Amino acid sequence: MSIIFVGLPGSGKTTIGRQLARRLGVPFVDSDHVIEHRLGCSIREFFAREGEGSFRDVEQQVLDDLTQTHEGVIATGGGSVLREANRRHLHERGHVIYLRSTPEDVFRRVRHDTARPLLQVDDPLSRLRALFEARDPLYRNAAHFVIETGRPSVATLVNMIVMQLELAGHLPAQAPTPAPAQPAASP
Numbered sequence: 770m771s772i773i774f775v776g777l778p779g780s781g782k783t784t785i786g787r788q789l790a791r792r793l794g795v796p797f798v799d800s801d802h803v804i805e806h807r808l809g810c811s812i813r814e815f816f817a818r819e820g821e822g823s824f825r826d827v828e829q830q831v832l833d834d835l836t837q838t839h840e841g842v843i844a845t846g847g848g849s850v851l852r853e854a855n856r857r858h859l860h861e862r863g864h865v866i867y868l869r870s871t872p873e874d875v876f877r878r879v880r881h882d883t884a885r886p887l888l889q890v891d892d893p894l895s896r897l898r899a900l901f902e903a904r905d906p907l908y909r910n911a912a913h914f915v916i917e918t919g920r921p922s923v924a925t926l927v928n929m930i931v932m933q934l935e936l937a938g939h940l941p942a943q944a945p946t947p948a949p950a951q952p953a954a955s956p
């Protein structure tokens with residue numbers, strides 16, 4: 770069983786997922802990295818050469834595998850919730866956290882970054898607004914928790930997530946402090 774992050778490109782899934790895994794002492798995996806390893810090239814190149822449909826097929830296969838085998842934290846790609854089968858697999862097989870960021874927050878964070886193929890357009894902010902409108906309900910639908918990522922730092926968000934997971938009973942309970950030894954009862 771894994772803790773799984775979903776959210777817009779640039780919402781912090783990789784950054785926060787990696788830190789949460791370190792904090793919990795469990796393995797971290799990013800589905801985009803697994804996809805690139807399987808493809809033998811970058812997602813960007815594959816998108817350009819084979820188109821989005823072929824990419825989504827590979828993504829579905831990788832998510833199906835990871836949600837059955839990975840024990841730890843999974844950061845997913847921003848479009849992982851587009852297919853109904855993916856949403857079902859994520860929700861049924863993991864504890865899913867939606868990192869909810871506004872298009873403006875994401876734009877501020879990633880505007881100088883060229884790694885996200887969907888944002889390599891003339892007006893990335895409009896693109897992000899359209900993605901948010903289309904996907905916000907899908908991220909919510911896949912998720913067990915929604916965490917608003919607007920102002921808090923990464924470290925604060927990780928603390929909030931640990932608390933949420935503890936409250937929901939998704940983390941092993943802290944071992945209770947052992948009670949002082951009692952003198953043996955006399956027979």
Ligand SMILES: Nc1ncnc2c1ncn2[C@@H]1O[C@H](COP(=O)(O)OP(=O)(O)OP(=O)(O)O)[C@@H](O)[C@H]1O
Binds near residue numbers: 776777
């Ligand atoms: N809460 C935050 N506050 C400030 N900066 C943040 C926060 N969360 C993420 N960032 C920064 O935003 C950028 C994008 O984060 P990250 O790559 O983790 O997003 P992602 O959701 O994994 O994106 P993608 O879906 O494209 O893989 C990074 O530079 C990261 O350091």
Ligand SMILES: O=C(O)C1=C[C@@H](O)[C@@H](O)[C@H](O)C1
Binds near residue numbers: 801845846849886
């Ligand atoms: O939002 C999306 O549709 C994508 C986000 C990235 O994480 C990659 O998975 C890919 O570039 C597609």
Ligand SMILES: [Mg+2]
Binds near residue numbers: 799845
């Ligand atoms: Mg990422």
